Amino acid sequence: MFNLINLEVNKEVRAKNVKLCREKGIILPTFAQMVDPSTTPKKVKDALSTMGLWDIHSENLFRINWKNEAVEKGGVFGEVNYLEVPRAITGTKARILALVGKWFPTGVHKVGATYACLAPALVSGNFDAVNQQAVWPSTGNYCRGGAYNSVLLGCQSIAILPEEMSQERFNWLKSVAGEIIATPGCESNVKEIFDKCHELDAERGNTIVIFNQFDKFENYLWHYTVTGAAMIEVLEKLNIKPENVRGYASSTGSGGTLAAGDKLKDMYHHIKIAAGEALQCPTLLRNGFGGHRIEGIGDKHVPWIHNAKNTDLITAIDDQDCMDIYRLFNEPAGLDYLRGVGLDETEISNLSLYGISGVGNLLMAIKLAKFYELEEDDVVFTILTDASEMYTSRLGELNEQCGPFTPIDAAKVHAASLLHQGIDNVKELGYYERLSVHNLKYYTWVEQQGKTYEEINAQWYDREYWKQLPGMADKIDVMINEFNKEVGLI
Ligand SMILES: Cc1ncc(COP(=O)(O)O)c(C=O)c1O
Numbered sequence: 001m002f003n004l005i006n007l008e009v010n011k012e013v014r015a016k017n018v019k020l021c022r023e024k025g026i027i028l029p030t031f032a033q034m035v036d037p038s039t040t041p042k043k044v045k046d047a048l049s050t051m052g053l054w055d056i057h058s059e060n061l062f063r064i065n066w067k068n069e070a071v072e073k074g075g076v077f078g079e080v081n082y083l084e085v086p087r088a089i090t091g092t093k094a095r096i097l098a099l100v101g102k103w104f105p106t107g108v109h110k111v112g113a114t115y116a117c118l119a120p121a122l123v124s125g126n127f128d129a130v131n132q133q134a135v136w137p138s139t140g141n142y143c144r145g146g147a148y149n150s151v152l153l154g155c156q157s158i159a160i161l162p163e164e165m166s167q168e169r170f171n172w173l174k175s176v177a178g179e180i181i182a183t184p185g186c187e188s189n190v191k192e193i194f195d196k197c198h199e200l201d202a203e204r205g206n207t208i209v210i211f212n213q214f215d216k217f218e219n220y221l222w223h224y225t226v227t228g229a230a231m232i233e234v235l236e237k238l239n240i241k242p243e244n245v246r247g248y249a250s251s252t253g254s255g256g257t258l259a260a261g262d263k264l265k266d267m268y269h270h271i272k273i274a275a276g277e278a279l280q281c282p283t284l285l286r287n288g289f290g291g292h293r294i295e296g297i298g299d300k301h302v303p304w305i306h307n308a309k310n311t312d313l314i315t316a317i318d319d320q321d322c323m324d325i326y327r328l329f330n331e332p333a334g335l336d337y338l339r340g341v342g343l344d345e346t347e348i349s350n351l352s353l354y355g356i357s358g359v360g361n362l363l364m365a366i367k368l369a370k371f372y373e374l375e376e377d378d379v380v381f382t383i384l385t386d387a388s389e390m391y392t393s394r395l396g397e398l399n400e401q402c403g404p405f406t407p408i409d410a411a412k413v414h415a416a417s418l419l420h421q422g423i424d425n426v427k428e429l430g431y432y433e434r435l436s437v438h439n440l441k442y443y444t445w446v447e448q449q450g451k452t453y454e455e456i457n458a459q460w461y462d463r464e465y466w467k468q469l470p471g472m473a474d475k476i477d478v479m480i481n482e483f484n485k486e487v488g489l490i
Contacts, residue, residue, distance in 0.1 A: 001098070001137060001468065002218040002455050002465065003277060004468065004469060004472070005120060005127055005217050005218055005221070005472055005476075006120075006121075006124065007120060007124050007472075007475060007476065007479065007485075008124060008126070009125055010124065010125030010126060011125065012125065013125035013126070013127075013128045014124065014125030014341050015125075016124065016125075016128060016129070016130050016131075017122045017123070017125060017127075017129050017483075018195070018483065018486045018487055019120075020116075020129050020130055020153075020154055020155075021153075021483075021487045021489075022488060022489070024058065024153075024154045025449045025489060026058040026061075026153060026154070026487070026489075027041065027044060027056065027058070027061075027062075027484055027487065027489050027490055028061065028119055028122070028123070028480050028483060028484055029058075029061050029062050029064065029115075029119075029480075030476075030477040030480045030481060031116075031221075031222075031225050031226065031473040031474075031476060031477050032473075032477055033062065033065075033202070034064055034065045034112065034115075034222075034225075034226045035065070035225065035226055035229045035230075036064045036085075037062060037067050037068075037077040038077055040062045040077070041177045041490050042152055042227065043490075044059050045062075045076050045077075046064050047059040047174070047320065048060070048062065048063065048074075048075070048076055049074050049076055049103055050073075050074055051073065052072060052073045052074075053068065053072055053073065053075065053103065054104055054105050054106060054107070054148075055073070055105075056148075056151055056152060056176070057152070058152045058154075059336065060105045060152060060153055061115065061149070061153075061365075063104065063105050063183050064111055064112050064115050065077070065112075065155055065226065065230075065472045066080045066081055066082075066099055066100075066103075066109075066226070066227070066288060067079060067080055067081065067230070068081065068103040068104070068228035069093070070100075070102075070103050071151055071411075075103075076143040076253070079233075079237070080099065080230045080231075080233050080234050081099065081100040081102075081103050081352050082097055082098060082100055082230075082231075082234050083097070083098055083100060083353065083384075084096070084097050084098075085098060085362060085365075086342075086343055086347050087128075088156070088338070088341050088342045088343060089338070089362075089414075089418055090365075090366055090367055090369070090418070091292075091342070091366070091418055091419035091420070091421070092111075092370060092374070093369070093374060093375055093376050093378075094246065094247075094369040094374035094375065094376070094378040094379065094380055095376075095377075095378065095379045095380070096229075096365045096366065096369065096379075096380050096382065097234060097235075097238075097379060097380070097381050097382075098358070098361070098362065098379075098381070098382045098384045099227065099230055099231060099234075099381075099382075099383050099384065100353050100384050100387075101355075101358075101383065101386050101387070102353050102384070102386065102387035103388075105148060105326035106141070106144050106145055106148050106392060107386055107387060107389065108141040108144065108145060108385060108386040108390070109148060109227070109257070109383070109386070110138075110141040110142045110144065110145040110256075110385070111144075111145035112145070112222045112223070112226055113134065113142060113145065113218070113219040113222050113223065113254070113256045113489075114142060114145035114146040114148075114149050114211065114213075115149050115222070116146075116218040116219060116221060116222035117146075117211040117213070117216050117218045117219065117354055118134065118146070118149050118150070118153065118211065119476065119480060120210065120218060120476050122153065122483070123476075123479045123480050123482075123483040124414055124479060125440075126209070127155075127209045128209075129153060129154065129155040129267050130155075131207070132155075132156075132206070132207055132208060132209050133155075133156040133157060133158050133178060133179075133204075133207060133208045133209075134146060134150045134155060134156070134157045134158070134208075134209055134211060135157070135160065135197065135200060135208050135209065135210040135211065136150075136157060136158065136159050136207075136211060136213075137160040137193045137196070137197050137210065137212055137213070137214075138159070138160060138161050138193070138213065139161060139165070139187055139190065139193070139253075139295070139297070139298045140161050140162075140165045140166075140169050140187075140295055140296050141160060141169070141212045141296055141385070141386060142254065142388075143159035143160060143161050143173070143177070144159070144169060144172065144173060144176075146211060147159045147177035147178075148176055148442075149174045150176075150177075150178075150328060151176045156178040157176075157177050157178050157179070157218045158177070158179045158180075158181060158200070159173050159177040159179070159180045159181070159209065159224075160180060160183060160193055160196055160197070161173075161180075161181075161182065161183070161193075161421065162182065162183050162184070162185050162186055162189050162192070162193070162372040163182035163183065163184060163185070164185065164186040164187070165186075165187070165295060165326060166295060166390065166391055166393055167393045168389075168390055168391065168392065168393060169390070170182075170469065181196060181200075183195075183196050184197040185291070186291045186292070186293075187278075187279055187291065187292055187293065187294065187295055187296070187297065187298065187299070188278070188281045188289070188290065188291055188292055188298060188299040188300050188412065189291075189300075189330070190214070190298050190299065190301055191300065191301070191444075191448075192302055194212075194232055194448070194449065195483065197210050197212065206342040213254040213256060214254045214255065214298075214301075214303040214304060214449065215303070215304035215305060215445070215449070215451070216303070216305070217240070217305055217469060217472075218224070218258040218306060219254055219255070219259075220255065220256060220259040220262075220305040220307075220469060221259075221469055221470075221473055221476075222336050223256045223257055223258075223259040223260040224255065224259045224260060224262055224263045224264075224469065224470060224473075225303070225470070225473045227257065227259075227260035227263075227383070228259075228261075228262070228263025228264060228267075229263070229264075230310045231248075231260060231263075231264060231381050232264070232267060234381075235379065240379050241377070242267075242268050243288065244267040244377045244378050244379055245264065245269075245379055245381075246271055246272065246369075246374050246378040246379050246380060247272045247273070247274065247359060247365070247368045247369065247372065247378075247379075247380035247381070248260070248271060248272075248273050248274070248380070248382070249259035249273075249274040249276060249364035249365040249367075249380060249381075249382045250274075250275065250276065250361055250364070250382060250383055251276045251277065251294070251296075251297035251360055251361060251364070252276065252277055252284065252297065252298070252299070252303065252306060253296060253297045253298055253303070253356055253357075254298065254305070255302075255303030255304070255305040255306035255307075256305065257314070257385065258273070258275055258306060258307075258311075258382055259305065259307070259373065260383070261273040261310065262307055262310050262466070263470075264381065265310055265396075265468075266366055272312040272313055272314065272368060272372060273310055273311055273312050273313070274311075274313040274314070274315045274364050274365070274367065274368040275298075275306070275311045275313070275314055275315070275325070276315045276316070276317055276360060276361065276364035277297065277299055277315075277316055277317070278290075278292035278293075278294045278297065278299065278316065278317060278318075278319050278360070279292075279317060279318045279319070279425055280292035280293075280318075280319050281299040281300060282316045282425070283299050283300055283301065283302070283440070284302070284303045284314045284316075284427075284440075284476075285314050285316045285425060285427055287440070288304065292319045292358045293319040293322070293323060293356070294319050294322050294356055294357050295355075295356055295357060295390075295391070295399070296355075296356075296357045296385060296386070297357050297360065301440070301441075301443075301444040302437060302438070302440045302441045302444070303464070304441060304444075304445050304449075304451065306437075306441075307459075307466050308434050308435075308437040308441075308460075308468070309434055309460070310357075310438060311429060311434060312428065312429060313367075313368060313371065313426060313428055313429065314426065314427045314429065314437075315364040315425065315426050316366045316425040316426075317363045317364060317367075317425075318359045318425075318440070319360075320361075320417075321363060321421070322356050322357075322359045322360050322363070322410075323331075323356070323393060323394070323398060324356070324413040324417050325354075325359045325362075325363075325413060325417050326355075326356050326359055326388065326391065326394070326416065327395065327405045327406075327409070327412045327413070328349070328396075328409075328410055328414060328417075328418075329351035329352070329354055329388065329394075330352070330388050330395055331395070331404075331405035333404075333405050333406055333407050333409065333410050334405060334409075334410045334412070334413070335348055335351065336407070337407055337410035337411060337414060338351070338410070338414070341414065351388070352388045352389070353384050353387050353389060354384050354387065354388060355384065355385060355386040355388060355390050355391060355392070356385055356391055357385050357386070358383070358384035358385055358386065358387070361382040361383055361384065361385070362382060362384075363417075363421055364382065365380045365381075365382040366418075366421045366423075367421065367423055367426050370421070370422065370423050371423045371426050371428070381425060408411070426478050435460065438456075438459065438460050441456060441459075442456060
């Protein structure tokens with residue numbers, strides 16, 4: 001059996017972390033509390049009731065969940081943040097539901113994946129929060145979440161991201177990260193990020209711990225447990241019959257968000273999971289490569305934590321569609337046009353909840369719904385990982401490049417990129433096509449990143465390999481509870 005998450009205890013380092021948390025007044029939330037934040041200690045809830053969503057206070061760790069009240073300040077917890085995408089936008093018969101990531105601290109769900117990496121390392125003593133720096137290699141938001149959680153926990157961080165990521169990301173990072181490293185290239189230059197990690201490892205050795213989202217099963221586990229539970233809660237609240245829960249669509253990214261689909265599949269065995277990527281970098285669809293503009297979804301490799309056995313469909317999305325729809329959803333002419341096709345004011349204001357990759361995920365969900373000819377009662381779930389506010393500088397750039405967005409542009413984009421989104425660049429996977437996706441991992445992970453031949457084979461051939469993960473959340477929770485008890489603040 002492979003040790004997918006290191007929970008071996010280093011007593012000496014753990015004791016230092018306990019002391020640090022006691023001095024700084026830090027209580028750590030458990031996975032169970034992230035699923036059900038109503039169980040948050042009262043004194044934390046009281047503190048949150050006057051605190052901003054992004055404030056640098058450790059109580060905000062308890063806002064790492066899908067149920068924050070949708071306000072910038074003082075919110076506590078309500079129902080899962082989700083929306084139903086109007087059919088006037090999707091053009092599908094099936095219903096498309098989406099979790100909304102905007103209401104996480106930092107404005108993105110990635111803060112959850114980073115916390116899931118950091119918390120077990122802290123409570124086991126595998127990361128020394130006093131003397132080591134936490135390194136967050138990322139295509140953007142993961143390092144924002146990692147730097148944010150690091151500062152809440154009173155430890156030093158290094159954020160690594162490609163130099164072409166949006167200015168908003170760099171600006172905000174300057175206020176929280178100890179150190180920022182910009183790597184060459186854009187979104188899909190993940191290899192350059194890995195190279196930088198190796199370089200840091202060689203230079204700085206034991207003074208750093210690298211939390212690599214692309215191979216950390218904690219990332220998988222957070223989405224499986226917390227994102228998966230949030231979707232199931234919505235489906236149950238809406239009384240969706242199990243047979244009508246038909247699909248889940250997400251970009252492959254680090255393989256984290258995609259893992260929420262595994263939870264749905266464990267519950268609704270028949271659902272189809274679509275893994276999406278940019279058409280400009282069609283790694284899964286065509287073993288392809290290239291740069292693209294869907295910020296956050298990476299590519300040119302298959303993440304180690306992507307469970308290819310559960311992937312049913314590959315959908316490649318044209319980044320031009322994403323950029324055009326992002327403009328449609330944010331430019332005044334676009335909003336006026338969409339009012340004209342019947343969106344009410346709530347639906348219009350919800351359009352600010354889609355970041356560029358959220359638009360991409362929506363298009364993947366549309367393709368899935370059309371590919372399987374889903375009907376009115378059927379439901380596909382997807383995720384709006386972050387919101388439009390993360391990319392406002394892109395609007396200015398697009399206006400400069402293409403001229404102002406006009407009512408005619410709005411009509412074209414609505415008709416072509418949304419309503420006429422087709423089932424082109426979609427591939428349904430049989431057993432051996434899934435194996436092809438899995439096999440692509442070899443070149444990145446075994447040849448370059450030190451994974452073993454035995455383990456890559458276990459991922460495919462050992463039926464217990466993926467099954468051991470869900471139970472690990474409870475084990476980590478036991479350790480977090482013991483740690484909190486020793487810290488002595490609850
Ligand atoms: C905006 C955005 N969308 C999508 C993703 C992909 O999420 P995941 O890494 O969980 O696959 C990321 C990851 O950083 C992101 O920042």
